[in-house]
Amino acid sequence: MCLGLVLAAAATAAGCQKKLTQGECQLLLDRYVEFLVRAEAPKISASKLVERKREARELARKSASFGECPSAVSVHAFECAMSAAGTDELEKCLL
Numbered sequence: 001m002c003l004g005l006v007l008a009a010a011a012t013a014a015g016c017q018k019k020l021t022q023g024e025c026q027l028l029l030d031r032y033v034e035f036l037v038r039a040e041a042p043k044i045s046a047s048k049l050v051e052r053k054r055e056a057r058e059l060a061r062k063s064a065s066f067g068e069c070p071s072a073v074s075v076h077a078f079e080c081a082m083s084a085a086g087t088d089e090l091e092k093c094l095l
Contacts (some may be wrong), residue, residue, distance in 0.1 A: 018075050025069035028081055029053075029060055035087040 020028075033056040037044055044052075060066040073081075073094060080093035 019070045020075065020078055022070060024078055025066070025073070026057065026086055028069070028073070029056055029066070029079060031082060031084075032087065032090055033086075035090060039087065 030053050033053050034049065037049055037052050041048075076092050081090045084090035084093055
């Protein structure tokens with residue numbers, strides 16, 4: 001998943017700052033997935049979007065790079081990503 005690569009790249013920039021919670025990492029993943037899904041299927045139903053997010057969470061749970069999210073992503077990068085207007089902007093926040 002692309003988010004895993006972005007999170008890995010952010011690891012070196014995070015340093016010794018306050019760490020995100022696992023819940024915040026889930027919110028970040030959900031936002032990213034929603035951007036991706038809506039880009040490919042703008043009229044997706046709410047229930048199908050929920051299902052896609054659930055699938056992404058399951059894949060992320062098995063991903064070593066996603067497991068590094070709490071220490072790899074700074075609070076500033078998280079806040080930037082959560083206010084991003086789209087996928088490209090979100091990814092830039094995490095680089």
